[in-house]
Amino acid sequence: MNHLVLPLKIAICWKLLTIILLGYIIYSVKMYNFEQSAGNQRIKKIILVGTSETTRDPRTINTGRYSPWNQNLLKQSYNHNFIFNKNTIRFYSTSNVENNTKDLHPLKTYENFKENRLAILKEQKDKSGVYCLINRINGNAYVGSSIHLASRMRNYLNNTFLKSKQNINMPIVKALLKYNQESFTLLILEYVEPDYLTIRETYYITYVMPHYNVLKQGYSSLGYKHTEETKELLSELAKNRTHSEETKGLIARALTGENNPFYNKSHSIESKVRMIEAKSAYPVYVYNSYKKLLVIFPSVSTLAKLIQSNNSTIIDVIKEQTIFRGEWYFTNLPYDINNTPIISNWTSSKECEQLILNINNSSHIRKAVFVYDNNKNFLCKYEGVTKAQDALNINHSTIKKHAKLGSAYNGYIFSYERLIK
DNA sequence: ACGTGTGATACCGTTCGCAG
DNA sequence: CTGCGAACGGTATCACACGT
Structure with a gap:
């Protein structure tokens, strides 16, 4: 038995090898045959399957897998989370002086932060509230709050404190060091119970839009x-x-x-196409009976759904290379790499819709019969042997017999496929 | 992590063309 | 008309990509 089986095996292997090499050279992608790959893919003859990394023919589908779409989405969601912030801070200007400090009604104003030091420390002792420091040179401001206003001000007046590592990054600290405390005016805006400090500080921040505040909400990292x-x-x-x-x-x-x-919620068309692309083991090339490349579908399932068929059937058609519904061939590798599909876009084109319609309208056709004369001139195509029998008045079994053999009968040549000269 | 969605496959009953 | 077998259709299942 083995002796008989061997040549067949060799033949199949050779076929495989040829196609693997062809596919490999042309595509430079990972290819599997179904026997080698476990699990999903079971086609046993000559089918080659690319992984999801398969590089597609550039003509196939233009919806790139690496579009910046995802990133845009990220940005959107990011912004969404910060809507409140956007609304409150969008009036902040990079040109420093535009703020509302002039409209404030402070409880107390210390024109010169440095010279009024003693008064500040004395009067604000044990006070909890919101303050504002204004740079008189450029108009920039800082709004802050503290449950111990005097201690906070002492710190701001202490350059050693300001220069310490943990504070040096703050814009207000840098400004105090650069312009000196004497250039600043201190406003005591409001005395507030500690529990409400955050709320009131945020209120003033949003009102004043102070340049030196990094955080746009009191005691919160929002906006940072x-x-x-x-x-x-x-x-x-x-x-x-x-x-x-x-x-x-x-x-x-x-x-x-x-x-x-x-x-x-549901995925957008673009997302779905990306998923099809990512999931698909290989594209499906659709040819007509003349073996002209019509269109390329991204996956077996996509095609199956559109033509109201199913995966099993299409895989069989690909595997056996039989003509489908009397007119079409499906392959997972192009007959000729140089061919461009007549229909470039399977998702949204009138031509593709028409093709799908044609395929669907032919769903009743199982084995069409192509009839030729003795010189192989095409005469007619019938939807099946019985139709040919009725039209030509030749018994269907006779037609079938000669179609199988490819032999002439009574001036006719019958074929289940189109004969291409 | 979960919800949505797709691909591939297995499985099985039904449909339908075909042959006798 | 009937039985056969290929084609079909539907569904369950698994794996996993994508979106949030």
């Missing part, structure tokens, strides 16, 4: 933008983080059912 270095650091710290079971449970609960941000 980390430097690239900080982000790098945070990134590194987060990389090996493992969540506890409790945390995971919380995450799960927060994302289950209606809580999931994607609940009841």
Whole structure:
């Protein structure tokens, strides 16, 4: 038995090898045959399958996989989270002097921050409230709050404190050092109970739009933008983080059912195309009976749905290279790499719609019969042997027999495929 | 992490062309 | 008309990509 089987095996292997080489050279991509790949793919003859990394013919589909779309989405969601912030801070100007300090009604004004030092420390002792420092040279301001106003001011008047590592990055600190405290005016805006400090500070920040405030909301990091270095650091710290079971449970609960941000939403056409592309093992090339490349579909399933067929059927057609519904061929590798499909876009073109319509209208055709004369001139195509029988008055079994053999009968040549000269 | 969606496959009953 | 077998259709299942 083995002796008989061997030549067949060799033949198949040779076919495989040829196609693998061809595919490999042309595409330079990973190719599998179905026998080698476990699991999903089962086609056993000559089908070659690319992985999801398969490089597509550039003519195939223009919806690139690496579009910046994702990034845009990220940006959108980011902005969305900060809508409040956008509304409140968008009036902040990069030109420094535009602020509303002139309209403030302070409880107390110290024209010269440095010279009024003693008065400030004495009068603001044990006071809790919101203050504003204004640079008289350029008009820039800082709004802050403290439960101990005097202590806070003492710090601002203390250059050693200002120069310390933990404070030196603050714009107001830099300004105090650069322009000297005597260039600043201190306003005591409001005395506030500690519990309400944040609210009142935020109120004044949004009202004044002070240039020196980095954070746009009192006691909150809202509006702060980390430097690239900080982000790098945070990134590194987060990389090996493992969540506890409790945390995971919380995450799960927060994302289950209606809580999931994607609940009841659906993917856009673009997303769906990307998913098809990413998931598809290989594209499907659609040819007509003349073996002219009509269009390329991104996956078997896409095609199956459109032509109201199913995966199994199409895979069989690809595998056996049989003509489908009497007119079309499907392949997962092009007959000729140089061919350009007549229809370039399968998603939205009248031509493709028409093609799909034609294929669907032919769903009743199982084995069409092409009839030729003795000189192989095409005469007619019938939807099946019975139709040919009725038209030509030749028994259907006779037609079938000669179609199989390819032999002439009574001046006719019958074929299940179009004969291409 | 979960919800949505797709691809591929297996499986099985139904449909339908075909042959006798 | 009937039985056969290919084609078809529907669904369950798994794996996983994408979006939030």
